[in-house]
Amino acid sequence: MGDASATIARPTGRIRLTRRGRVVLTSLAAAPLIALAAWLGLNAGAATASSTPSAASFEYVTVEHGDSLWSLAGTLAPDADPRDVIADVMALNQLETSTVVPGQNIAIPERYTTP
Template sequence: MAHATLDSNRTAAPMKIRINRRGWAVLVGVPVFILTVAAAFLFTMLTSSAQASSQLPQGVPTVGVTVVPGDSLWSLAGEYAAGSDISAAVEHIAELNDLATSEIRVGDTLQIPVLSR
């Protein structure tokens, strides 16, 4: 059996760390790289020329129409979208008024886009 003996006269010396050239490159290079990327990101965010518009978007003018007996989406689209594609106008009217079907009732008020008059 092997025995190890400790020298009682020896004091515990602090361990010295030696860093080679690659260690210094990592120790200094990684933080420098991270700071460079962060600075570039911050610079681009602060100097960005993208801005929100201060003007309201201009949409298609609409007119409120109360449905009377005999009206349909097709007849209203034909009247207010003269010269345009009637089926596209019907889809636009349905979308503007949140209509799930093409069914409308007498007394309903619909917003109709005025494409040409």
């Protein structure tokens, strides 16, 4: 019989993508970028800047000897819960404690001031 040599095709080690494969791969890579851009676009309009300063929405009260935030809350808003008034005053003035000293200027939210 004769010698028949068989040639075996060896893979080249390189993957060839079809057009469909390239489209799928590109779509998978682009999807997170498109989602991120859409999310940023939806959140971009939330903040607006103004060139005119806003009017003050508080008044100042000077603490006198014997005053506390509790007594100020009772004087400023007798019908409101003093704890809420104190919390609002502390937040507006960025106070860490409710301790005040005579001569200290305390900003009072507009809703607790008399018109």
